[in-house]
Amino acid sequence: MSSSPQDKAKTPETFSNLKVKTPPKNSAGIPGLTSVIGQVSKYMNFSDALKVSRKMNQKGGFDCPGCAWPDPDDERSMLGEYCENGMKAMAEEVQNKTIGADFFSKYSVDELASWSDFEIGKSGRLAEPMYLPEGATHYQPISWEEAFAKVGAHLNGLDSPDEAVFYTSGRTTNEAAFLYQLFVREFGTANLPDCSNMCHEASGKALSETLGIGKGSVTLDDLYKAELVMVVGQNPGTNHPRMLSALEKCKKNGGKIISINPLAEAGLARFTNPQNPLKLLTGGTKLTDVHVPVTINGDVALFKAILLKLLEAEEQNGNVFDKAFINQFTQGYDSFITDLKQYSFSDCLKKSGVSQAIFDVVFDLILNHDKIIVCWAMGLTQHENAVDNIRELVNLLLLKGSIGKEGAGTCPVRGHSNVQGDRTVGIWEAAPQKFLDKIEAKYGFTPTIKHGYSVIEAIKAMYEKKAKVFFGLGGNFISAVPDTLYSAQALSNCNLTVHVSTKLNRSHLVTGKEALILPCLGRAEKDYQKTGVQIQSVENSMGVVSSTKGILEPCSNALISEVAVVCGVAHATLKEKSKINWLQYQDDYNLVRSDIEDVVDGFDDYNSKLKQPSGFYLPNGARIRQFHTKTGKANFSINKLPSWELKKDQLIMMTIRSHDQFNTTIYGLNDRYRGIFNERRVILMNREDMRVRNLQEQQVVNILSEFKGVIRKAEQFKVVGYDIPEGCCATYFPEANMLVALDSFAHTAKTPASKSVIVTVQAN
Ligand SMILES: Nc1nc2c(c(=O)[nH]1)N[C@H]1C(S)=C(S)[C@@H](COP(=O)(O)OP(=O)(O)OC[C@H]3O[C@@H](n4cnc5c(=O)[nH]c(N)nc54)[C@H](O)[C@@H]3O)O[C@H]1N2
Ligand SMILES: Nc1nc2c(c(=O)[nH]1)N[C@H]1C(S)=C(S)[C@@H](COP(=O)(O)OP(=O)(O)OC[C@H]3O[C@@H](n4cnc5c(=O)[nH]c(N)nc54)[C@H](O)[C@@H]3O)O[C@H]1N2
Ligand SMILES: [Mo]
Numbered sequence: 001m002s003s004s005p006q007d008k009a010k011t012p013e014t015f016s017n018l019k020v021k022t023p024p025k026n027s028a029g030i031p032g033l034t035s036v037i038g039q040v041s042k043y044m045n046f047s048d049a050l051k052v053s054r055k056m057n058q059k060g061g062f063d064c065p066g067c068a069w070p071d072p073d074d075e076r077s078m079l080g081e082y083c084e085n086g087m088k089a090m091a092e093e094v095q096n097k098t099i100g101a102d103f104f105s106k107y108s109v110d111e112l113a114s115w116s117d118f119e120i121g122k123s124g125r126l127a128e129p130m131y132l133p134e135g136a137t138h139y140q141p142i143s144w145e146e147a148f149a150k151v152g153a154h155l156n157g158l159d160s161p162d163e164a165v166f167y168t169s170g171r172t173t174n175e176a177a178f179l180y181q182l183f184v185r186e187f188g189t190a191n192l193p194d195c196s197n198m199c200h201e202a203s204g205k206a207l208s209e210t211l212g213i214g215k216g217s218v219t220l221d222d223l224y225k226a227e228l229v230m231v232v233g234q235n236p237g238t239n240h241p242r243m244l245s246a247l248e249k250c251k252k253n254g255g256k257i258i259s260i261n262p263l264a265e266a267g268l269a270r271f272t273n274p275q276n277p278l279k280l281l282t283g284g285t286k287l288t289d290v291h292v293p294v295t296i297n298g299d300v301a302l303f304k305a306i307l308l309k310l311l312e313a314e315e316q317n318g319n320v321f322d323k324a325f326i327n328q329f330t331q332g333y334d335s336f337i338t339d340l341k342q343y344s345f346s347d348c349l350k351k352s353g354v355s356q357a358i359f360d361v362v363f364d365l366i367l368n369h370d371k372i373i374v375c376w377a378m379g380l381t382q383h384e385n386a387v388d389n390i391r392e393l394v395n396l397l398l399l400k401g402s403i404g405k406e407g408a409g410t411c412p413v414r415g416h417s418n419v420q421g422d423r424t425v426g427i428w429e430a431a432p433q434k435f436l437d438k439i440e441a442k443y444g445f446t447p448t449i450k451h452g453y454s455v456i457e458a459i460k461a462m463y464e465k466k467a468k469v470f471f472g473l474g475g476n477f478i479s480a481v482p483d484t485l486y487s488a489q490a491l492s493n494c495n496l497t498v499h500v501s502t503k504l505n506r507s508h509l510v511t512g513k514e515a516l517i518l519p520c521l522g523r524a525e526k527d528y529q530k531t532g533v534q535i536q537s538v539e540n541s542m543g544v545v546s547s548t549k550g551i552l553e554p555c556s557n558a559l560i561s562e563v564a565v566v567c568g569v570a571h572a573t574l575k576e577k578s579k580i581n582w583l584q585y586q587d588d589y590n591l592v593r594s595d596i597e598d599v600v601d602g603f604d605d606y607n608s609k610l611k612q613p614s615g616f617y618l619p620n621g622a623r624i625r626q627f628h629t630k631t632g633k634a635n636f637s638i639n640k641l642p643s644w645e646l647k648k649d650q651l652i653m654m655t656i657r658s659h660d661q662f663n664t665t666i667y668g669l670n671d672r673y674r675g676i677f678n679e680r681r682v683i684l685m686n687r688e689d690m691r692v693r694n695l696q697e698q699q700v701v702n703i704l705s706e707f708k709g710v711i712r713k714a715e716q717f718k719v720v721g722y723d724i725p726e727g728c729c730a731t732y733f734p735e736a737n738m739l740v741a742l743d744s745f746a747h748t749a750k751t752p753a754s755k756s757v758i759v760t761v762q763a764n
Helices: 004-009 027-044 047-054 084-093 101-106 109-113 117-121 144-156 174-187 199-210 220-225 242-252 277-282 299-317 325-331 333-340 345-352 354-365 386-399 419-424 434-445 455-463 484-492 562-577 580-587 588-599 689-690
Strands: 130-132 166-167 230-233 256-260 271-272 290-292 372-376 411-412 469-473 497-499 515-518 536-539 544-548 651-658 680-687 700-707 710-721 729-732 757-763
Touching: 004 109, 027 047, 027 084, 047 084, 084 710, 144 469, 144 497, 144 515, 144 562, 166 174, 166 455, 174 419, 174 434, 174 469, 174 536, 174 562, 174 580, 174 588, 199 386, 220 230, 220 242, 230 242, 242 271, 256 354, 290 354, 290 544, 299 345, 299 354, 299 386, 299 562, 325 386, 354 580, 372 386, 372 710, 386 411, 419 536, 434 588, 469 562, 562 580, 580 588, 680 689, 689 710
Parallel strands: 166 469, 230 256, 230 372, 256 290, 372 411, 469 497, 497 515, 651 729, 680 710
Antiparallel strands: 130 515, 536 544, 651 757, 680 729, 700 710, 700 757
């Protein structure tokens, strides 16, 4: 009997051999280099590794498929503008093994699903299109033509285009993403959920509303020049390691750094730049001036406490707020201050979990500096009150006039390397009317104005059988989404699930009645088309668009580019009904960019500007104090203090990334900076919380979450005593995603609240 979708969706509940050491006090340095060499030598050919390391993130080279941190505009490091985790991302993509018909005839879907995510990922690069017929146990090869025809037949067989869901992960280039959303809109739906829905959606919402642009306002140069950088809910040492070089520059220029995080992440404590051999010997730079161990989801409380004290100082001295800025550029100051005055400082400070002594240091730094940048990531965006978290930090920046001037502003640090670009070019289930009008004017069809499904809504629709075809352009949907068991049912209710992928992942194993795997080229590979090797483009976290061009030969002749997949599917689905000549685009990507130029603001002379070695900046109103909000001003906002409370046995849990993973891709089993080795099924707990529960180090427990009366259970985790605030605990994503309720999400943004899961821990 075959396993259930739920069994296949869960990560195996077995242990690998946990070792715990004291976390290091320094990041990168020699252990970082050793770790890269280990990965590269195990999984890549040496000559490929050398080529890749020379060209990654260089002008005219290719964009690292890791995170979205920007490259310097001017000089790039001689030793390669990459980091340990960027090289690990590369080693995953440029694996020296491939898998195709033989592999899939040997292993059934059930058997593959019993492997760990680490083993699945290390099986090799997908080398040819594969098809799983209804009722079959094994995938079998299929030609590209037949695969496209199958997708087309399923899509055309639906009662309504809204019965299909088109997911995107953030590695997709601008060219492929633009064509994809164009196809989806011409097909007739706006069901375009994307990884951003689970990531920075709350930032986009909060920033559009308050500052008129859903992106950050700063450039790398601003970071170098900031007097104070607050890094909130972010672990750059692991997830954006090149950011540490920027912070190091900021420190050299006299800047101060505050880290607001339940964990004292090693990456932020001290940094040894691997590109500076002298520093490797002398022990690196101290980065964080003060670490603030806020309780999980204590950020609104902490920001309110800061705002209250600033107000008090302003009322006493009158020189704390930037009144000229407030008067000229903002709206809503009076009602914001009236609301703020209702709160008590001591209540807010208590709820934040921060001591008075630490608060005082933080407050002094904020009081005495005006060039402030706030950087943040998932620690702020994955809560029910995520939008409030971000609006509150904007309130702080507005009071200080710390926006739209050198060395100051907002810095939401994006995840996937092109997640920001994908949204810019139209991957959006709720695209603005202006954009849809431009599509209509250019192509002559009327895109639906009805908003499509975001990730959470798409899962519900599939569960309720309102959506019947799932198409994923990249990503690993089942492992990335919340409520794993419910979501597994949702996917398996579909008639067809399709994934355009570079590597095997769990989403290929939790399928609809039929399934397709469409393997595509990776970033590092040459994209040969009729007009020669194509370049593509991406937008980084600071709104710079630059080119990316593969340098290695494709790992298999059967691979085609994402652009070609999208064109093939569109052509096979829309046929002569289409107003667009789909196949022309894959021959020459300049044509795609000309279309983007006509439809998306800010891309004038796209093809020629892309030739500039460092790319070009997209327009950004907030950066120049032009706030394109409804009021035409930067808006203060009123945010409630979140009112959650823990019952006696409960803890609040965050699901975070280890050092050896890229989202659902598991590079290895270590989390070196946290001193955890060879195991992912761990729960980090405060030692006092362990003591009162009578739990020992490495004891095996089950974790139960409770949301609106429904209990969810994840089995087999080992307890690790850790320096984390009392009442808080941490597990890794995706192992603990089954504990995150689908209905627990950020208000208005619908980002799953995967950093505020209320749990209890039971000895096994
Ligand atoms: N190597 C590598 N790089 C990556 C990724 C990867 O998986 N691996 N993923 C990419 C993607 S898509 C993204 S979105 C980013 C993610 O980058 P991060 O957001 O840095 O990733 P997380 O591990 O989710 O870490 C969240 C951090 O927030 C803290 N935190 C959790 N809850 C709270 C809270 O309530 N308040 C505060 N103040 N802090 C909190 C955690 O302790 C942790 O340090 O990284 C990108 N880059
Ligand atoms: N509990 C919990 N859940 C989370 C998070 C969390 O912090 N906690 N974080 C959320 C966040 S921030 C994000 S962004 C999502 C991530 O969600 P996704 O983006 O869906 O997941 P990834 O793991 O990044 O996707 C990896 C897969 O992408 C494919 N791939 C890699 N490169 C390419 C390429 O160039 N082209 C194509 N077509 N495919 C490629 C490979 O097959 C690989 O297996 O997860 C979210 N889920
Ligand atoms: Mo993300």
